Amino acid sequence: MHVFTIFGLSRIKLGAVAGAMLLLAACGSPATSSGGTSDKSGVTGSASEAPVKGGSLTFAADTEPVSFDIHVSSQDITGAILRNVFDSLIAEDASGTFHPWLAESWEVAPDLKSYTFRLRRGVTFHDGTPFDAEAVKVNFDRIADPATKSQLASNLLGPYTGTTVVDPHTVKVEFSAPFAPFLQAASTAYLGFYSPKTIAANAATLGSGGPVGVGTGPFVFTAYTKGQEAVLTRNDAYAWAPKTGGHTGPAYLDKLTVRFLPEASVRVGSLNSRQIDVAAAIPPANAKTVEANTNLSLLKTDYPGGNYSIYLNTSKPPLNDEKVRKALQRGIDIDTNVKALYFGQFKRAWSPLAPTTPGYNAALENSWPYDPVLAGKLLDEAGWTGRDADGYRTKDGKRLIIDWPLLPAQYVRDQRDILGQAFQADLKKIGVEVLRPQADIGTYLERVYGGKADLADYSWSRFEPDVLWLLFNGASKPQKGGQNATFLNDPDLTAWTDQGRATLDETVRKDVYGKTQQRAVDLALVIPVYTQSQVLGLGKQVRGLTLDANAWPLFYDVWLGKTAQ
Amino acid sequence: MKTPAKAVTGKAVPTPAEVAPSETSAAGATLPGTTPAEAVIAPGKGEKAGKASKGRRSRAVRAFARRLAAGIAVLYGAATLAFIALQLIPGDPVATLLGPATTASEEVRERIRAEFGFDRPVLLQYVGYLGRVVTGDLGSSYQLQRPVWQLIGDQLGATVQLAVAATVLAVLIALVSAVTTAGRRRGVRAVATAWELVAVSLPSYWLGILLLTAFSFQLQIFPVVGAQDLAALVLPALTLALPIAGVLAQVLREGLEAALAQPFAITARARGLSQTAVRLRHALRHAAVQLATLTGWLVGTLLGGAVLVETVFGRSGIGALTLQAVGNKDMPVVMGVVLLSAFVFVLISTAVDLLYAVIDPRLRAG
Numbered sequence: 001m002h003v004f005t006i007f008g009l010s011r012i013k014l015g016a017v018a019g020a021m022l023l024l025a026a027c028g029s030p031a032t033s034s035g036g037t038s039d040k041s042g043v044t045g046s047a048s049e050a051p052v053k054g055g056s057l058t059f060a061a062d063t064e065p066v067s068f069d070i071h072v073s074s075q076d077i078t079g080a081i082l083r084n085v086f087d088s089l090i091a092e093d094a095s096g097t098f099h100p101w102l103a104e105s106w107e108v109a110p111d112l113k114s115y116t117f118r119l120r121r122g123v124t125f126h127d128g129t130p131f132d133a134e135a136v137k138v139n140f141d142r143i144a145d146p147a148t149k150s151q152l153a154s155n156l157l158g159p160y161t162g163t164t165v166v167d168p169h170t171v172k173v174e175f176s177a178p179f180a181p182f183l184q185a186a187s188t189a190y191l192g193f194y195s196p197k198t199i200a201a202n203a204a205t206l207g208s209g210g211p212v213g214v215g216t217g218p219f220v221f222t223a224y225t226k227g228q229e230a231v232l233t234r235n236d237a238y239a240w241a242p243k244t245g246g247h248t249g250p251a252y253l254d255k256l257t258v259r260f261l262p263e264a265s266v267r268v269g270s271l272n273s274r275q276i277d278v279a280a281a282i283p284p285a286n287a288k289t290v291e292a293n294t295n296l297s298l299l300k301t302d303y304p305g306g307n308y309s310i311y312l313n314t315s316k317p318p319l320n321d322e323k324v325r326k327a328l329q330r331g332i333d334i335d336t337n338v339k340a341l342y343f344g345q346f347k348r349a350w351s352p353l354a355p356t357t358p359g360y361n362a363a364l365e366n367s368w369p370y371d372p373v374l375a376g377k378l379l380d381e382a383g384w385t386g387r388d389a390d391g392y393r394t395k396d397g398k399r400l401i402i403d404w405p406l407l408p409a410q411y412v413r414d415q416r417d418i419l420g421q422a423f424q425a426d427l428k429k430i431g432v433e434v435l436r437p438q439a440d441i442g443t444y445l446e447r448v449y450g451g452k453a454d455l456a457d458y459s460w461s462r463f464e465p466d467v468l469w470l471l472f473n474g475a476s477k478p479q480k481g482g483q484n485a486t487f488l489n490d491p492d493l494t495a496w497t498d499q500g501r502a503t504l505d506e507t508v509r510k511d512v513y514g515k516t517q518q519r520a521v522d523l524a525l526v527i528p529v530y531t532q533s534q535v536l537g538l539g540k541q542v543r544g545l546t547l548d549a550n551a552w553p554l555f556y557d558v559w560l561g562k563t564a565q
Numbered sequence: 566m567k568t569p570a571k572a573v574t575g576k577a578v579p580t581p582a583e584v585a586p587s588e589t590s591a592a593g594a595t596l597p598g599t600t601p602a603e604a605v606i607a608p609g610k611g612e613k614a615g616k617a618s619k620g621r622r623s624r625a626v627r628a629f630a631r632r633l634a635a636g637i638a639v640l641y642g643a644a645t646l647a648f649i650a651l652q653l654i655p656g657d658p659v660a661t662l663l664g665p666a667t668t669a670s671e672e673v674r675e676r677i678r679a680e681f682g683f684d685r686p687v688l689l690q691y692v693g694y695l696g697r698v699v700t701g702d703l704g705s706s707y708q709l710q711r712p713v714w715q716l717i718g719d720q721l722g723a724t725v726q727l728a729v730a731a732t733v734l735a736v737l738i739a740l741v742s743a744v745t746t747a748g749r750r751r752g753v754r755a756v757a758t759a760w761e762l763v764a765v766s767l768p769s770y771w772l773g774i775l776l777l778t779a780f781s782f783q784l785q786i787f788p789v790v791g792a793q794d795l796a797a798l799v800l801p802a803l804t805l806a807l808p809i810a811g812v813l814a815q816v817l818r819e820g821l822e823a824a825l826a827q828p829f830a831i832t833a834r835a836r837g838l839s840q841t842a843v844r845l846r847h848a849l850r851h852a853a854v855q856l857a858t859l860t861g862w863l864v865g866t867l868l869g870g871a872v873l874v875e876t877v878f879g880r881s882g883i884g885a886l887t888l889q890a891v892g893n894k895d896m897p898v899v900m901g902v903v904l905l906s907a908f909v910f911v912l913i914s915t916a917v918d919l920l921y922a923v924i925d926p927r928l929r930a931g
Contacts, residue, residue, distance in 0.1 A: 058790060060790070064889075066708050066709075066889070066893060067708060067709065067710075074669075146670075146672050146673055146676050147676065149669070149673050149676060149677060150669070150673065151663060151669045151673070154670070154673070155669075155670075204710050205710060205711060207708075207709055207710045207711075208709055208710065208711050225881050226716075226719065226720065226881050226885070226886065227720070227723075227875060227879070227880060227881035227882060227885035227886065227889075228879060228880060228881040259790055259879060260879050261789075261790075261879040262876055262879065263774070263876070263877050263879075265774055265778075266774070266777060266789065266877060266878070266879065269777060269778060269781065269782035269789075270781075270782070270789055270790050272782055273781065273782040273783070273785055275781070275788055275789060275790040276790050408892075410892050440654055440661075441660075441661050441892075441894075442654055442657060442658070442660065442661045442894070445657070445660040445661065446657065446660070449660070480670065480671050481669050481670050481671065481673075481674070
């Protein structure tokens with residue numbers, strides 16, 4: 001009851017203002033809330049207003065970093081928050097082009113085994129320490145040191161052998177093998193730079209966040225209250241924004257508070273009642289309500305990298321038989337289920353790679369539609385012709401059972417457990433029994449990453465097709481920190497993904513990554529399901545909010561305009 | 566108009582508690598959550614003050630020693646059970662620590678294994694752990710790389726604040742609900758009992774969202790996001806308090822009604838005390854004894870409820886810390902929280918035993 005009164009009032013009060021705003025929104029940011037494809041340039045608000053300095057903004061995040069050590073953590077949320085605190089050597093724009101940032105220029109050795117960066121002068125850390133070649137070396141060496149126990153950054157450094165300080169403003173980063181993805185890696189927050197002083201003094205406690213996290217970024221990490229919030233304040237000395245930013249000089253906001261609200265309904269309620277300015281991870285079910293509120297808007301971008309897909313374990317029966325794998329791939333009605341569960345907010349996937357990732361193979365689209373008849377025929381051909389009392393297929397008296405462990409509840413995102421139930425029902429129709437045992441994370445990892453389960457499901461976002469190496473290269477063994485849950489060392493897939501990371505030639509990369517996606521689907525190693533979307537809800541007062549290539553919100557250009565109410 | 570309560574001050578009259586029949590004293594011996602030893606030794610009301618004070622002192626020392634030993638046993642048991650429970654969780658602890666989304670190399674995994682001693686035999690790990698605990702070292706969190714003491718210390722304040730506020734609210738609500746409705750007409754009682762039952766059976770998670778929607782999102786009285794001040798404490802405390810208030814009110818009303826039916830209450834009424842005065846001064850004291858027996862349950866509910874409430878409201882605190890630690894198998898933190906909870910239980914049950922003597926003079930020894 002009450003809600004209608006509030007909205008009724010606001011509509012009357014707004015009148016002409018709302019009309020003008022809608023018009024501006026319509027021409028200023030066409031694709032931001034229309035469920036468009038790759039809308040990384042979607043800027044909120046209008047360009048005609050002059051940005052205003054000052055104010056504080058509250059951003060509600062759905063997850064809280066376990067560790068705030070940017071060199072240790074592998075979590076998206078850690079990178080998203082700390083992107084505001086740490087700068088990178090280079091910046092990557094939405095089209096995949098690299099721009100200078102803390103490095104003015106760079107040279108790549110022809111063998112791709114070393115990269116030389118000339119560093120920008122006059123950059124200082126929040127504690128006043130100058131940023132120089134030595135700082136780069138200290139940081140990269142720290143990441144590579146096993147004592148740091150890095151969970152992601154060390155992987156981004158690839159076959160790193162060391163950094164040489166050529167002169168105070170030139171560094172040479174070297175690798176033992178050709179390593180093409182390094183430029184992209186160097187543009188991520190995970191390869192950001194701590195002040196050497198804080199590394200020397202606080203190396204062990206950087207994970208606890210707060211003022212020990214000294215970087216060079218537009219915001220200073222002022223305070224962290226576990227379970228509650230992280231507070232960042234403006235770095236007034238900031239004068240080294242990359243070209244990818246919307247302006248130069250310090251950020252507009254005085255203060256940026258990241259509030260941790262794991263409950264989706266609390267995030268949506270707080271946004272509706274204007275207690276927060278931006279909310280992350282608006283559930284698809286709530287998206288329409290947010291869009292309907294004239295004071296709010298949605299900002300949506302698809303995550304790049306590995307789609308949410310199901311990976312088939314080829315190392316043991318029954319999925320060592322390509323026909324059975326194909327039957328599963330064609331026997332699941334992905335279109336209908338994804339549309340129904342996510343209210344049309346998430347797109348179904350056709351390739352293991354998300355469409356926003358460079359090297360995406362669009363030829364796969366619509367190439368393997370739902371076909372239960374074909375699936376049944378394939379199973380017949382594979383010898384699963386018998387039927388038992390419950391209607392499941394059998395072969396030599398044994399039922400066709402697929403073991404697909406379910407993650408413990410706290411790791412389940414986007415109601416994937418419900419989606420799994422729908423797939424279970426689809427496969428039952430063609431006579432396949434799917435079991436979904438749910439246990440603790442230890443048991444889960446042992447079964448899935450130990451190769452004992454038949455199916456595994458996950459997504460892996462990263463703005464780089466090299467993610468295919470992680471997913472399909474024979475050396476990317478799950479038992480050893482890899483993510484190739486197909487447990488297959490296919491010579492072609494391995495060769496192509498190796499080739500892709502050893503060249504910067506765009507045509508070669510496009511070719512090998514395109515072939516990799518095609519072959520992975522052809523061999524039915526993977527059933528791509530949907531492309532994850534970052535769906536942010538924001539108040540109309542929030543201007544200049546953009547999402548970067550990784551679909552993370554960037555707060556450097558954000559300012560607070562006149563509020564509608 | 567009720568009779569003025571002047572007569573109460575008449576000192577010549579024995580206080581109702583003294584003339585009360587011994588029926589309720591049995592409650593002291595059957596309390597859950599307290600060490601039975603104290604409850605049993607307490608009713609020494611027949612003894613006269615003639616006993617030598619020396620004997621009393623030695624008895625007090627013995628009682629104290631017994632309590633201390635029991636406390637240590639409880640703490641040891643809690644530490645051991647928690648250790649065993651964590652060992653029983655299947656799976657590689659290193660893999661669990663890293664979680665599903667990681668590309669940590671085998672080298673990093675080995676490093677973690679060695680650093681936290683997962684490669685050592687379980688018995689050695691256990692002995693090593695106990696040894697460290699005895700010396701006051703709870704270790705460091707695997708995930709946060711900070712001493713467990715520090716982590717708990719940082720979070721304790723927020724949870725204590727929440728728990729105290731919830732307790733105060735719960736007691737106040739229960740008092741009002743029970744005192745105003747005990748022994749009243751059927752309809753009045755039915756309404757009170759109904760709300761109490763609803764409050765008890767509401768999942769606090771749902772209740773929290775409900776209160777938030779009404780008072781924070783719609784009416785916008787109590788913010789959930791802003792400064793974590795007193796206003797921000799109201800809704801979480803109320804969420805935690807309501808189910809507790811429901812139980813307390815029921816127990817309290819039953820106790821009040823039992824006490825009001827006893828001869829001393831009738832005597833007091835006959836001496837001209839108002840109904841309210843009898844309830845507040847005399848019957849309530851009897852009912853409060855039963856309330857105190859619920860303290861153990863109360864502490865458990867507060868700690869358990871805090872996990873949910875802190876998550877829903879995005880508050881910092883022990884609950885949120887525990888939830889994350891259990892999920893990440895951050896053993897030192899889990900063990901630290903278990904020990905802390907056991908310690909609080911020991912402390913509270915001891916305090917309650919002492920409190921009995923205050924509430925119920927019959928239990929005062931010698």
